Amino acid sequence: MKKQKKENSFKRGSVLIGFCILCLLAAALAGCGGKSMKGSKYLGKWNAVSAEMSGMEFSVSDFMDEFSIILKEDGTCEAHIDDEVETGKWEETETGVKIKDSTETLEMNEKDGHLYIEYEGVSFRFEKEGSESAVSSDSASADTESVKAEVSASSAGAEKESGTDEAASAESRDTSGTHMEMTLWDIYYPEGWTENEDDKGDSETNSYGRLEYKQGEEVLLSVGITATVEDCGGYRDFLHASGIDAHALVVDKSVEQENIGGVPCIVSETTSWGEPVLTYMGRDVGSGTTVKVSITGEYSDPEVDKLIKNLAFHLEDTGNEDYPWPWEGEVFSTDSEHSKMIADTTITSVWVPFEEPLLAYDIFSGRIASVGESLYVLLDNVLYEYTLGEKLTLKSTMELEDDYEELSADQNGNLYLTGFMSPMLTIKDGEITATNDDIDQAVIHSSGTWGISWFFGSEPEKVTIDGSKASKEAWPILPEESVGTARLSENHIFISGTDPESQNEAIWVFDMEGNQQMELGNQEYGGEQSLGSITDVVETENGFIGLDGNMREIFFWKSDGSLLGSAEDSELFGTEYPWISTAVRLPDGTVLIGLTEDRADNSATEFVIYRVSGF
Template identity: 30%
Template sequence: MVLVACGQKTPKVDQNQPEVEFTDREKLDMGFLQVYIPKTWQYDKEKMQKTDSFSVVTFFDGEQADSSTSTVKVEATKEDTYQFRSKLFTNAVDLKDYADGKVKTTAIGNAEYVNLPEKYGQTLYMYRHTPSGISYTISVKGEKDNDVIQELFEGIIVDLKDTGNKEAPWPWDGQAIAPEVEKQMVGTYTISPKFIPFDEPETNFHSTDHRFMKYENQLFLLFQHDLHTYEWKEKGLKHVSTLELDDEYEYVSLGKDGMLYLSQGVFEVIGVKDGKKALQTTVKGDLAMHPSGDWGISFWSSTDPQKVTNQNGNLTAEPWILTGLNDDANRQGPFSSIDNVEITQQYIMVAGKIADEDDATKIIVYSHDGNPLFTLGGGGSQHDDLLGFITGMAETENGFVAIDGNMREIQFWTKDGTHIGSIDSDDLFGTNYPWLEDMQRLEDGEILVMLTQKREDHSAEEVLLFSFTGF
């Protein structure tokens, strides 16, 4: 097996050999690779691309690509290590196994490609030539093991020139982010931040897929298929366990007695307790619960939100006051889509796009009975409370707080909805243009904020947790 990474050697190949082996085939020069095409295959000349940094061509075994039994798409891209590893990570390839040469590969032409899980009826293969910084992807539609496809595979010859490219460190070897927090003022309030480290850096290659929930002395971190449990220590967070989930989940909220509700948008909500799945519901959407755990609101994009009630541990759903979000003629309420919902002891905070205002983002504060009380933000491009995408909200003893993932800002309003001001996340937390992921107000008034930021050495995205007080 050949994997060109982390000190592994590039395979030595006689570049002249293909000219001898494939003298009866048409040669297609794609810059970063050459393809010696068997007579049974054709390629799409109109959609073929070839530039200094990218090339792509699609082969098919019939008269036209759409009606062919098999199609093979070959791509070559000059990209940095982060982009390639991100694709591996997204396709569930364990990077440590990849670095150690323990992943399954397939010989295609003069290189060994990593086998990726089948997706949308296609089989994917990827190869990275470290010395040149070129990544290769082959997508196969059809029976990948038949002789016709194998014949084409043997003629795909990648360029193995060494251009002196240097790869970024692996995530476990990279430089962890060490933020330096600094107090900031908003209005008359002094906001005091604190960095809360993980015992080992929490890294991956996604910046918008993390949610968390603190309960008693534990913090639960949700990331797609994994629910991580951390013990809350004086000096930071100590990893306790990881629960591997059957599906991907994107939202977490807290119910009664430590029940965690995990949501995945269009599919059913599940409950997790004591490190294992404890509940299967029929409720769909991302579920935000009232602090009591007795009821909540489910929402997802332009799908109509539902009021959810906890009846002896089982969840039931019924229509709420906002309906017809995706129907201009029958819409009830101002929202065309919803970004986030937070239920406090007194209010329901709904953030989303306002249909009659060119989908401007605003937060509307409702009573628990569903009566709109006042609006936060969305004042327009000349106002300090222009909002982008709200990823977290809270009610405090002095008013309201929201974090804006797009704007990288923390916004503050008084109890009557008057805007106080905003603080740039970089100024408060000592970060460098992170994505603001999630926020939670604790019972003592302290507010937790989770961010993700790309490391300077491009080794990974790192998850960072902070707290702040003063509002």
């Protein structure tokens, strides 16, 4: 396949994060009244401080004034999004907090005193107001000062271990400026720089702050400094997002690094909202700390270099060991066959391993399509072609310049790649044969003559294809507030989303003319057809198979819309906690299902394929 150059698009990422924030709680926060949460450590106000996507971090304050969640004793909660307020109910779980209504569930997992929400590939970090993690350096206690001294005294070994020279670092620092001191780092900043008091926090496991160089009220340069005691996942995601080969960095040692504050860091140059951004990111294994310095603006300005030379990280070697690297880890494995009796039908799945493991970084991104003897996989913005047999053997790859989320195939061997704010690509035999700028997120019918385009919360549009040209027109077959995801089979259109009246997740089934035929799901939480988030629907000779990513379940409906039953991922695949994202029916009637699953040793996440039969 022809290779395309890939470039980072931070502007698009920022737009998506902003949209996710606005939509995030509308589905999960509904209803009133919950069970008493008196005494829970999670009671209080939690403020969103950052959002991370593909290893790149954004400050929530960059695009909204307030995003907070208030958890109350009576089991109710409020989400404040600027001037908007959503209400709901919550309960404490083993891993953090669960916010839910009758059908939707939103999990907030605790880590290092913070709460995190994972949503459509975006991770939001929340800090509890008034907690230690939210206390600024100006109000650090005497105990914290003592910890700083201990950490500073013991940091020499860790710096020496990572190839740094503390004495040389100290000699190069100009200590005549204003001293900004945090638990995990300190810096002397010269005249002209000021601290952003709204973007600063300090604790024993997370120290972050921002310095700005202004001309009047205009910020010419902005430098964010963060040190966080955490696992190595975020650092490794950043390597991938920056196009850095981890093996070349760690084993071959062929990737250049810069010593920033005593920690070797990789360097990434990107843009955000049209402004240049230079990011240094490093990992101190012994202390389990990831450090990051992001410079927004004209970072070649000499003032930046003068400032960064005055930074020092203070990290204590605690004997931490990171997860194995992907090439060191234990690859995914499971029993070759699983089966589940559903009503009077035996459903069987057979694991179809890749000849070489296919690693996933964005767990939500996997899509598959079948053409002849080839299986195509769209994952992490790369299109893979495999020969389908007892194993999947790689034939070719194509790296994509724009961001693509959907993959379709027609009976003529054409592939169609679409994505939000990206032109639709038509590909055949490894070559791009057509590009249509006006078609973004869509799926195309197997005839290759039409399709359906949608965006969350908008009315669907019909796509018409005439040769190499494609156009679209309004097709309001469902109210805009209901639309979540659209899928096509040979004879039906499937649109999944939230019923605006019941607020339950449902799948609406239409004929080719857009006439509704039946409704699947749309039951309250706990019902046998209660759905979470439908990621794909396929039609077989016996009915419909629905993949529920949130619930980690596979649903089976007969052709008349009656439910045969469902199977959990562990029953049908032998998996622990996958994201089940994609399916395609093969000519022999079996169905391939694709999902992502973490390895047992956390060294990587793999994309995994099963062949399902019996329905």
